[in-house]
Amino acid sequence: MPANRTTVAAIGALALAGALLAVAPAQADSSPSGSGKDGKGARSAPKGDGSKEICKRLPKTKGRVDAAITRLGGDATVAGSVTRLEQRVAAAKTAGHTEVYTYLNDRLTARKALLPTLQKRQGDLKAVSTWCAAPDAK
Template sequence: MSVNPTVNRRAAAALGAIAVAGSLFAAVPAQAADGTGSPSAAPSAAPSARQTPKGDGAKGICKRLPKTEERVAKALDRLNGDATVVGSIARLQQRVTDAKTAGHTPIATYLNDRLTARRSLLTTLQTRQSDLKAVATWCAANNQGSTK
């Protein structure tokens, strides 16, 4: 008697599919029993992301303060640069002027909207820089945020 290998593979695949379907059907009543329709988990195993903060994060803010001040200063230098500095307000203003001169109205409108956003970013970063000066003073007076 000869055995056809194709039939054996098909039979094995069918048995595998039945086994998977059976395990899925067996899990449904267990999930439905708790009324949630999802696998039950112990309430005490809540992820740490759901816990309330234990403080204001002053220690971490004080620790990152030098890098933060450096990034803000670098961004302000770039924004306040002349037309040769990539990312500066002056360079974007020049691009808007060039687009208007060339008659590319949609491009000029798009660039002008970016210019408006960049100018508001300048104001935001200037405010942040002054806030960081106050934070630096506080960190120095409070042991880098280690005291409570």
């Protein structure tokens, strides 16, 4: 039995709507302005090295690095210190908690590796501080 015209028209309309919906998302982000879903638009390439912002944030950055070095070098009473974590690793090993020991020991290894990185950064920040204080900087 042949389909009536309204059925054929409805199927055609559904097919057309489906095709349009499939193409619409592809065309939505192809605008030349590059605006994305967040509405902020495309970011441009940096125009400089950001030295002005680095000099502006330098005191806060130095404070954070100094605080981290102090914390890592603290005694067993200081949360986050290498010494405190070493004690926790030893306690886990003594208690026979193999999985906890492995986890804490891996954290200890990472924490010990962090200290030289922060000390290097501290030296770099001293050099940047000197550069920022120079009259021809920025």
